Amino acid sequence: MRTRWILALVMGLLLTACSSDDGSSDGRITLRFQSLAWQEESVDANKELVEEWNALHPDVKVEYVQGSWDSVHDQLLTSFEGGEAPDIIHDASDDLADFAYGGYLAELGELLPERLKSDIPQRSWETATFGDGIYGVPFLQEPRVLIANAKWLKESGVRIPTPEKPWTWEEFRSIVKELSGEGKYGVAWPLKEPVSATLNLSLSTGGQMFHRGEDGKVTVRFDAADEVVPRTVHDEVNTDGSASSTTLGMGGSDTLPGFFGGKYAMVPLGFSYRQQIVQQAPKGFDWQVLPAPAGADGLTQGVSPQTLSVAEDSPHKKEAAEFIDFLLRPENMVRLALGDWMLPTGTEALKDPALHTTKDDWATGTALAAQLRSAPAQSVRGYPEWKDKVATPAFQEYYSGAIDLDELRKRLVEDGNLVLARYQR
Structure with missing residues (x-):
């Protein structure tokens, strides 16, 4: 009798563990979003957008996780190898190559909606393309x-x-x-x-x-x-x-x-x-x-945009990609850009009047956006x-x-x- 009770307890614990890996016991999915935002305005913008998503999507909850630019590469490598990587990963495109080639990031080509793929120029997509696949969504950049x-x-x-x-x-x-x-x-x-x-x-x-x-x-x-x-x-x-x-x-x-x-x-x-x-x-x-000064190729300049990726081990890649799409709607991309004092990659977001003001010289930076290209060492x-x-x-x-x-x-x-x-x- 005691043996049967112990066996039932163990099976119950295993079922609980399995359900927690794939969402909560009531069927709700929880996605972990690790953000590297650090300026107060940027952190606020990210957290507000997470709250708005959660209010609109009661069955797919996003949990905000604060990361740090200072340690992100080593921290991600440890979490990938330990099977504890966040579902949605904020990083920079010049940090993705080893993770992409190492099989730690999901290929996003089939996961992203056409709206988002067509809104971001090809020159920006090239910054997050490794081999034949796209492993991050470039969304913020700065000349x-x-x-x-x-x-x-x-x-x-x-x-x-x-x-x-x-x-x-x-x-x-x-x-x-x-x-x-x-x-x-x-x-x-x-x-x-x-x-x-x-x-x-x-x-x-x-x-x-x-x-x-x-x-x-x-x-x-x-x-x-x-x-x-x-x-x-x-x-x-x-x-x-x-x-x-x-x-x-x-x-x-x-x-x-x-x-x-x-x-x-x-x-x-x-x-x-x-x-x-x-x-x-x-x-x-x-x-x-x-x-910056111009040369034979004009004002062309290399950049390594900030990116959003999905972990290959995430059991909810589709939902993670949907959250990225929400986060990078034109009006939301503008909010993130203003919070970070950077330029959005999206063509619709770049049209926003807030990014064309003479105050704080936003207009000068926005005028350079079309000249930004993938940094030379991006995929090396x-x-x-x-x-x-x-x-x-x-x-x-x-x-x-x-x-x-x-x-x-x-x-x-x-x-x-x-x-x-x-x-x-």
Whole structure:
């Protein structure tokens, strides 16, 4: 009798465990949505949209889970391997390659509605395409722009660039030099993490860095088009003295006190940094957003959009995709973009008047959206190791003047190809 009672208890517990894996005992489904939103406005927008979904879908509850950009890659890898990954995953497209190729993410081609697939341009979908599949929905992006001291530029009399008539890289270097002197600098380059900034801006000059052969293998080249941006930075720091050498090891936020204090005329930053500037700038400080310099390919620039993916192990992929579709309706995508001070990828969302205002220079950033392309390293296997072990120290030494352009090329190409070759056997 006691044996039968124990067996019944065990079976009951097993049934309970099974039902909790596939939803609640009353048939309701629970989806876990891990968000990396961190700014107050962005967190609020995400949580509000989750609440709205839950109110409209009583049988499919979404549970908001707070993640962190600082640890997301390792945290996701651990959760994938442990079978505890969230159903819906917020990440960035340049972090998806290993997860997509590793079989941890669901292929979304058949799960997403035509409305969403047609609303986001193909150039954006390419950022989350690996092999023949789509493994994330790109929804927020930001160009790198020049944040400028408007009063300083106006008093100098230099030509103010616009998206229609930007500076060339040569003109930019000349103007930066003109704005410098008496302990002040025309530009401060925050290049603590120099690789993505360099590669993404180099698309404007036709730089590619990574080249895929007919055999599908990727190799590194450092051609004339790849040299323009790094040489400009190097020469501003080491030849012209028009860029501060001390900011090379800084993150973007670290340069803002000096910018507000009148030490730098301009700082190249991501578009979303405007929020920090609005919050931190001294009263009366006059600033403006300028497009980054243009090269042979105009204002083309590489980006790694924020993405939403579905875990391959999720038992509710269809419902997870439906939630993503809800979250990225045009009006909701605008709310997320405003909360993060970034640009939406959706063409309908980009038409919203709130993204075309002169206040906080939204219009300048929105005008650049059509020029944004997939970052050069987006689908390169082994890129994280190449970046950390080869490219980052090489660019840092070159920008500081410790090595010359030939040595930079040698390291990026010879050492870099040795790294990539291990991932392509």
